[in-house]
Amino acid sequence: MGDVVHTLPALTDAAIANPSIRFDWAVDEAFADIPSWHRNVDNVFPVSLRRWRRDLSPTAGRAEVKAFLKTLRDERYDLVVALQGEFKSALIARLSRGTRCGYNGASAREWGAQLLSNHKFAIRKGVHSMKRMRELLAKALSYGYNEGFVDHGIESARFSRAPLEIERPYVVFIHSTSWESKNWPANYWCELADSVTAAGFAIVLPWGNEAERQRAMKIAAGRLDRVVLPQLSISQKASIIHGAQATVGLDTGLSHIAAALGIPSVTLYGATDPDLCGAIGERQIQIASTFECVKCHETTCSFKDSAFKPACFESLEPKRVWRELEALIATTSASPKEIWQLA
Numbered sequence: 001m002g003d004v005v006h007t008l009p010a011l012t013d014a015a016i017a018n019p020s021i022r023f024d025w026a027v028d029e030a031f032a033d034i035p036s037w038h039r040n041v042d043n044v045f046p047v048s049l050r051r052w053r054r055d056l057s058p059t060a061g062r063a064e065v066k067a068f069l070k071t072l073r074d075e076r077y078d079l080v081v082a083l084q085g086e087f088k089s090a091l092i093a094r095l096s097r098g099t100r101c102g103y104n105g106a107s108a109r110e111w112g113a114q115l116l117s118n119h120k121f122a123i124r125k126g127v128h129s130m131k132r133m134r135e136l137l138a139k140a141l142s143y144g145y146n147e148g149f150v151d152h153g154i155e156s157a158r159f160s161r162a163p164l165e166i167e168r169p170y171v172v173f174i175h176s177t178s179w180e181s182k183n184w185p186a187n188y189w190c191e192l193a194d195s196v197t198a199a200g201f202a203i204v205l206p207w208g209n210e211a212e213r214q215r216a217m218k219i220a221a222g223r224l225d226r227v228v229l230p231q232l233s234i235s236q237k238a239s240i241i242h243g244a245q246a247t248v249g250l251d252t253g254l255s256h257i258a259a260a261l262g263i264p265s266v267t268l269y270g271a272t273d274p275d276l277c278g279a280i281g282e283r284q285i286q287i288a289s290t291f292e293c294v295k296c297h298e299t300t301c302s303f304k305d306s307a308f309k310p311a312c313f314e315s316l317e318p319k320r321v322w323r324e325l326e327a328l329i330a331t332t333s334a335s336p337k338e339i340w341q342l343a
Contacts, residue, residue: 001030001031001034001234001252001253001254001256001257002129002251002252002253002255002256002277003084003129004027004028004031004034004035004253005034005152005253005256005257005259005260006128006129006130006133006256006277006280007035007083007084007130007133008034008035008037008038008152008153008154008260009130009134009150009151009152009153010083010130010133010134010136010137010138011023011038011040011041011137011153012038012040012151012152012153013134013137013138013143013145014040014137014138014141014143015039015040015153016145017138017141017143017144017145018141018143021040022040022041022042023035023038023040023041023042024041024042024043024044024045024075024077025041025043025044025045026044026045026047026072026089026092026093026096027044027045027046027047028046028047028048029046029047029048029051030048031234031253032044032046033160033233033234033235033238034234034257036158036235037153037154037155037156037158037159037235037238038152038153038154038155039153039155040153045068045071045072046068047068047092049088069095072092072095072096073095073096073097075097076097076098077096077097077098078098078099079098079099079101079140079141080093080096080097080098080099080100080101081093081100081101081102081136081137081140082100082101082102082103082113082116082117083133083136083137084109084133085102085103085107085108085109085110085113085132086108086109086110086113087110087112087113087116089113090102090108090112090113090114090115090116090117091116093116093117094116099118099119100116100117100118100119101117101118101119101120101121101136101140102114102116102117102119102120102121102136103117103120103121103122103123103136104120104121104122104123105120106122106125107121107122107123107124107125107132119140121136121139121140123135123136123139126276127275127276128275128276128277128278128280129276129277130150130280131147134147150280150281152260152261152281154260154261156238156239156242156261158235159235159236159238159239159242160233160235160236160239161236161239162229162232162236162237162239162240163230163236164229164230166202166204166227166240166243168201168202168225169200169201169202169245170201170202170203170204170227170243170244170245171196171201171202171203171204171244171245171246171247171248171325171329172203172204172205172206172240172241172244172246172247172248172249172254172258173189173192173193173203173204173205173219173247173248173249174206174247174248174249174250174252174254174255174258175189175205175212175215175216175219175249175250176207176208176211176212176215176216176250176252177250177251177252178252178299179271179299179300180299180300180301180309180310181270181271181296181298181299181300181301181310181312182250182251182252182270182271182272182310183250183310184250184268184313184316185308185309185313186215186218186219188313188316188317188318188321189215189219189318190218190219190221191318192248192318192321192322192325193219193221193226195318195319195322195326196322196325197223197225197226199326199329201225201245201329202225202226202227203219203220203225203226203227204227204229204240204244205219205220205226205227205228205229206229206232206237206240206254207228207229207231213228216228216229234253234257237254237257238257238261241254241257241258241261241263242261242263244258244263245264245329245332246263246264246265246266246325246328246329246332247263247264247265247266248265248266248267248268248321248325249265249266249267249268249279250267250268251267251268251269251271251272251274251277251278251279255267255279256279256280258279258281259279259280259281259284260280260281261281262281262282262283263281263283264283264284264328264329264331264332265279265281265283265284265285265328266285266287266321266324266325266328267279267284267285267286267287268287268288268289268313268316268321269286269287269288269289270288270289270291270294270310270312270313270316271294271295271296271297271298271299271301271310271312272295272297273288273295273297274286274288283328283331285324285328287316287320287321287324289312289313289315289316290315291311291312291313291314291315293311293312294312296312
């Protein structure tokens with residue numbers, strides 16, 4: 001999800017250079033809400049290569065793939081750009097109709113992706129993924145852009161509203177990721193929650209699967225000022241984040257959405273490198289662990305000399321996170337204790 005969010009500023013760059021430009025976007029079906037938020041995107045084509053591989057034998061599965069290919073190929077495009085640098089995105093680009101652009105062999109994230117492009121470009125490695133995609137699209141379309149100016153082009157009116165109202169000023173805890181190595185311990189979240197609610201804020205807890213829902217329930221501890229959301233779409237979660245006073249999150253998609261919306265946020269990093277994939281936007285604080293094996297990019301913590309998992313987060317204590325969050329919130333004008341009282 002983060003890579004999809006990081007793609008948005010590249011489209012804005014292109015629209016500034018050519019105001020009449022329009023985009024269609026093929027994207028993993030799980031994240032199909034996100035491209036539709038951008039003001040220059042007309043059509044979104046949901047892709048599910050994993051599910052299609054499982055379901056190709058039934059007639060319904062083959063029919064879905066056939067319908068997708070027909071929709072993708074109905075239009076002949078002026079240009080097709082595979083911005084992710086992965087083989088699967090390059091393959092989808094190859095199936096469309098139009099001149100294809102992508103990374104060269106030394107720049108692609110996965111070797112082989114470059115074989116499916118007509119025009120290949122050398123793009124810097126070792127820099128943030130957002131910068132790489134902005135540079136590739138600019139080279140493919142031959143325009144210049146201001147690298148210091150970042151606009152995700154999101155129109156919040158395009159969000160699907162969540163079927164609930166939260167009247168109290170609140171902080172969203174983005175508390176879970178698919179990687180165990182990126183999950184801040186639940187007891188740390190509980191301790192931080194005590195500080196946040198003592199300051200007068202409610203806490204809102206989104207989730208995406210049953211394990212994350214159970215984690216949210218543990219942090220909520222049955223309290224009225226800690227709201228576990230119902231099951232929501234990404235667009236509905238974005239509408240909740242858009243109304244937040246602040247967020248505290250991990251290196252995961254919802255944190256990148258918060259950054260794209262300019263919501264004051266504190267984001268925690270251990271196994272991943274914020275310089276390569278960190279949340280980018282206004283009023284963002286990144287707290288990175290300084291542990292000896294930090295930025296390992298392993299999905300599970302393999303450090304053997306500590307019972308604390310993930311080991312790199314042990315020293316990143318709730319008191320420090322609260323200090324950063326409290327200072328960030330102080331830059332806004334809301335005074336939550338004067339606005340609402342707990343029921």
